Amino acid sequence: MSQPRKQVILGAHFPGVNNTTVWSDPASGSHIDLSSFTHFAQTAERGRFDFLFLAEGLRLREQRGRIHDLDVVGRPDTFTVLAALAAVTEHLGLAGTINTTFNEPYEVARQLATLDHLSGGRAAWNVVTSSDAFTGENFRRGGFLPHAERYERAEEFVATARELWDSWPADAVRAAGTDFLSDASAGDFEHRGKHFDVAGRFTVPRSPQGHPVVLQAGDSSDGRELAARSADAVFSRHSTGDDARSFYRDVKGRLGRYGRQPDDLKILPAATFVLGDTDAEARDRAAEVRRQQVSPQTAILLLEQVWNRDLSDYDPDGPLPTVDPIVSDASSIVRGRARQVGDPVAEAARYRAVAEAKGLSIREVVIELTGRQTFVGSPETVARTLEDAVATDVSDGFILVPHITPGGLDEFADRVVPLLQERGVLRRDYTEGATLRDHLGLGAARPASDWGSSASAAHGAPTVSVATDARASA
Amino acid sequence: MTRPARNAAPIHLAVALDGAGWYPAAWREPGARPVDLFTARYWADLTSTAERGLLDFVTIEDSLDLQSADPFSDDVDTRTDQVRGRLDALLVAAAVAPLTQHVGLVPTVTTTHTEPFHVSKAVATLDHVSRGRAGWRVQVGGTPGETGHFGRRTRPTIRRDLASSPEGRAAVRERFDEAADHVEVVRRLWDSWEDDAEIRDVATGRFVDRDRLHHVDFEGRHFSVRGPSITPRPPQGQPVVTALAHQTIPYELAARSADVVFVTPHDDEQAASIVGEVRGAEARVGRDAHPLMVFADLVVVLGSTTDAARARRRRLDEAAGAPFTSDAHVFTGTAADLASLLLRWHDVGYDGFRLRPAVVDDDLVAVVDEVVPALQRAGAFRTAYDPGSLRERLGLPVAVNRYAPASA
Numbered sequence: 001m002s003q004p005r006k007q008v009i010l011g012a013h014f015p016g017v018n019n020t021t022v023w024s025d026p027a028s029g030s031h032i033d034l035s036s037f038t039h040f041a042q043t044a045e046r047g048r049f050d051f052l053f054l055a056e057g058l059r060l061r062e063q064r065g066r067i068h069d070l071d072v073v074g075r076p077d078t079f080t081v082l083a084a085l086a087a088v089t090e091h092l093g094l095a096g097t098i099n100t101t102f103n104e105p106y107e108v109a110r111q112l113a114t115l116d117h118l119s120g121g122r123a124a125w126n127v128v129t130s131s132d133a134f135t136g137e138n139f140r141r142g143g144f145l146p147h148a149e150r151y152e153r154a155e156e157f158v159a160t161a162r163e164l165w166d167s168w169p170a171d172a173v174r175a176a177g178t179d180f181l182s183d184a185s186a187g188d189f190e191h192r193g194k195h196f197d198v199a200g201r202f203t204v205p206r207s208p209q210g211h212p213v214v215l216q217a218g219d220s221s222d223g224r225e226l227a228a229r230s231a232d233a234v235f236s237r238h239s240t241g242d243d244a245r246s247f248y249r250d251v252k253g254r255l256g257r258y259g260r261q262p263d264d265l266k267i268l269p270a271a272t273f274v275l276g277d278t279d280a281e282a283r284d285r286a287a288e289v290r291r292q293q294v295s296p297q298t299a300i301l302l303l304e305q306v307w308n309r310d311l312s313d314y315d316p317d318g319p320l321p322t323v324d325p326i327v328s329d330a331s332s333i334v335r336g337r338a339r340q341v342g343d344p345v346a347e348a349a350r351y352r353a354v355a356e357a358k359g360l361s362i363r364e365v366v367i368e369l370t371g372r373q374t375f376v377g378s379p380e381t382v383a384r385t386l387e388d389a390v391a392t393d394v395s396d397g398f399i400l401v402p403h404i405t406p407g408g409l410d411e412f413a414d415r416v417v418p419l420l421q422e423r424g425v426l427r428r429d430y431t432e433g434a435t436l437r438d439h440l441g442l443g444a445a446r447p448a449s450d451w452g453s454s455a456s457a458a459h460g461a462p463t464v465s466v467a468t469d470a471r472a473s474a
Numbered sequence: 475m476t477r478p479a480r481n482a483a484p485i486h487l488a489v490a491l492d493g494a495g496w497y498p499a500a501w502r503e504p505g506a507r508p509v510d511l512f513t514a515r516y517w518a519d520l521t522s523t524a525e526r527g528l529l530d531f532v533t534i535e536d537s538l539d540l541q542s543a544d545p546f547s548d549d550v551d552t553r554t555d556q557v558r559g560r561l562d563a564l565l566v567a568a569a570v571a572p573l574t575q576h577v578g579l580v581p582t583v584t585t586t587h588t589e590p591f592h593v594s595k596a597v598a599t600l601d602h603v604s605r606g607r608a609g610w611r612v613q614v615g616g617t618p619g620e621t622g623h624f625g626r627r628t629r630p631t632i633r634r635d636l637a638s639s640p641e642g643r644a645a646v647r648e649r650f651d652e653a654a655d656h657v658e659v660v661r662r663l664w665d666s667w668e669d670d671a672e673i674r675d676v677a678t679g680r681f682v683d684r685d686r687l688h689h690v691d692f693e694g695r696h697f698s699v700r701g702p703s704i705t706p707r708p709p710q711g712q713p714v715v716t717a718l719a720h721q722t723i724p725y726e727l728a729a730r731s732a733d734v735v736f737v738t739p740h741d742d743e744q745a746a747s748i749v750g751e752v753r754g755a756e757a758r759v760g761r762d763a764h765p766l767m768v769f770a771d772l773v774v775v776l777g778s779t780t781d782a783a784r785a786r787r788r789r790l791d792e793a794a795g796a797p798f799t800s801d802a803h804v805f806t807g808t809a810a811d812l813a814s815l816l817l818r819w820h821d822v823g824y825d826g827f828r829l830r831p832a833v834v835d836d837d838l839v840a841v842v843d844e845v846v847p848a849l850q851r852a853g854a855f856r857t858a859y860d861p862g863s864l865r866e867r868l869g870l871p872v873a874v875n876r877y878a879p880a881s882a
């Protein structure tokens with residue numbers, strides 16, 4: 001026998017509020033009823049996924065000053081729906097996206113620790129940093145945080161949360177004889193830093209995982225550094241080929257500086273899939289899904305994001321505009337969205353080149369150039385491609401985003417998962433242990449002080465470590 | 475058996491869940507499950523028991539500060555003999571929602587340091603996952619402990635003695651004004667989606683009709699919030715807002731913002747006068763909504779005889795090392811006597827009661843198995859749940875959306 005095969009980590013991303021999700025399909029159900037979330041979560045658990053994943057955006061998207069109405073709009077509160085799902089699942093990890101700009105560590109640490117208790121150790125937090133003033137209009141402090149400081153705050157936020165999670169010793173709740181607590185100082189904490197100056201007592205006893213799993217989803221160099229220093233996993237957009245491999249190498253290469261091993265940080269790109277009985281059938285279905293994803297109205301809207309101007313008078317079945325894009329950061333027409341177009345002029349040139357070469361209409365070129373399906377093929381093809389990707393360090397697994405709510409994962413669980421299990425790269429049962437950390441092979445949670453000190457050793461003295469040191473010497 | 479009722483409306487009954495119960499030594503009683511306090515199973519069990527008793531709703535206590543002997547003091551609490559630690563109440567409610575069918579779920583959420591935007595979508599989501607059974611017990615924070623947990627606040631914290639000085643009263647007033655703004659924003663956000671906003675119109679490619687989504691554009695002293703919510707309107711439209719109140723300022727907050735107020739009369743005389751004060755507060759703030767539903771809070775120590783109940787109380791006090799004191803009246807006696815008290819206060823204008831079990835494993839069960847049947851025999855309490863939302867159960871009117879065009 002050869003080496004044990006590298007295991008595939010699988011996350012199940014509940015379909016989100018962008019045009020990957022096809023709501024116009026007759027099979028598409030509610031995006032808000034608990035029944036949809038339950039169906040989705042139970043399918044993921046049946047398919048032995050590691051975790052369910054929820055994205056989050058704290059302001060409804062707008063385009064040209066109006067609420068974007070072509071994609072699914074609206075979603076539940078992340079923590080609340082995950083807590084409900086804890087009651088209807090047993091093993092599945094429950095990962096929620098929570099922003100570090102428009103929250104406070106005391107509350108978020110409490111909510112995560114609570115979710116970890118309620119789920120018996122299955123909580124995870126995808127740390128995001130969106131800090132725009134547009135989103136800030138929904139919150140007390142508005143758009144208070146300069147873009148450049150978003151990761152500084154995020155890092156100090158995560159460090160503070162870890163300190164709070166450590167504030168109750170594992171054996172603090174004795175609940176015997178006359179002692180409820182074994183230690184009168186249970187929950188004591190103090191954090192003095194640039195972004196957070198807090199002290200007192202934390203309300204939640206140490207949770208089953210100690211520290212919930214922390215994912216990070218930012219792509220800039222600062223984002224990658226935060227992942228290397230503070231996270232257990234990265235949610236990325238780099239899902240295929242050499243682009244993904246170089247991202248993988250880059251992020252894993254940053255770990256050594258913090259005294260961490262490559263296995264300590266899992267790289268998990270988002271990925272879509274379309275199955276068919278044969279590869280050819282899958283390709284046909286994928287083309288159909290692309291047409292559903294890019295309705296005539298969506299085609300114009302996506303083109304406006306490149307051209308950065310009003311194109312509502314253009315015919316989606318006609319040719320690309322001859323006018324040029326507007327180049328100005330300040331006048332961006334899209335708001336409340338994570339991804340934005342880099343260089344509009346270069347992008348427009350690319351659109352024109354493809355449209356001309358293939359004779360495509362606006363809708364066709366948008367279908368061609370926006371969003372590819374990651375895995376298209378028969379179940380055998382998809383299982384093999386997925387296993388190969390993980391084996392060749394494209395990633396450590398994938399966070400799969402189906403197109404249809406809530407049934408879009410069913411086919412994958414029924415047809416691809418058994419093949420992955422046969423190949424020995426996916427568990428047949430949750431036997432590694434009860435917690436998400438166990439599923440991911442992450443080992444026991446490292447104490448907050450440990451994260452802080454390795455960071456300071458390798459990286460000068462960021463605010464967080466200063467605070468930690470001050471505390472230690474106090 | 476029926477009684478000559480002066481208040482013909484049925485009694486509404488809630489229990490207030492907190493740890494092992496409201497007595498500090500509750501966790502040490504035989505049968506208590508202190509090591510389970512932080513598990514989902516424990517809370518599922520308590521809410522199922524409440525549901526077996528056909529109760530209207532349960533409230534779940536919470537605070538952004540650890541329990542302490544004196545939350546208004548700057549001194550560090552060093553006790554180890556009482557329950558310390560709590561889970562986030564709203565998430566506990568969400569985790570029991572799929573396991574129950576009828577009982578209302580009313581977690582405590584603080585207004586002082588929290589974001590109205592987050593609170594609004596969290597309670598709305600609780601309403602979605604419970605299919606119309608969510609409420610919110612609005613709690614005004616501001617203790618020194620809480621303030622330290624959020625750091626950046628320089629405004630005065632609320633201390634016990636502050637309430638007697640003019641600055642103290644101003645600080646209290648400010649906190650309650652902020653709370654009223656907070657609830658106002660939360661309520662607007664609940665309405666920021668019309669019920670039929672989701673249209674899924676394939677012909678025009680539109681998932682929602684954006685004319686049925688509304689900015690809320692709240693501008694206040696403490697925060698401004700633009701909206702709309704990211705969460706569609708909850709099934710009840712407006713989940714049930716409740717508040718505990720002991721004095722004029724809190725009565726006015728309740729009158730401005732809440733559907734249900736919990737008050738704390740200690741005897742028949744106060745029971746009558748507090749209802750009058752609440753009605754006065756409603757008039758002063760110009761409440762035009764459905765009148766506040768008034769619930770009396772009672773801590774309950776039940777026993778098969780009055781002596782047995784007293785003996786329990788003594789035992790609990792001895793274990794705690796001091797007699798229990800409470801903002802609410804402590805009823806010590808039999809289920810039948812408690813039922814008589816509830817019927818009597820019901821007649822002077824109480825819509826319902828929120829019972830705080832001294833020891834949850836004993837007194838919640840006694841409420842369900844003995845007090846409820848006694849009220850049923852008196853014809854004053856339901857014998858089965860009717861289908862419907864928590865609002866419907868409480869007899870609150872349909873929540874008309876403030877942003878929807880009035881239907882012709």
Ligand SMILES: Cc1cc2nc3c(=O)[nH]c(=O)nc-3n(C[C@H](O)[C@H](O)[C@H](O)COP(=O)(O)O)c2cc1C
Pocket residue numbers: 054055056057058097099127128129130217218219220221222223224235236237270338
């Ligand atoms: C795959 C991926 C998923 C993301 N999902 C979310 C999300 O659900 N909510 C959010 O507010 N931001 C999300 N983000 C945004 C990032 O967390 C980050 O705030 C943003 O990308 C800006 O940071 P950067 O410049 O490092 O990329 C996502 C980013 C990536 C790469």
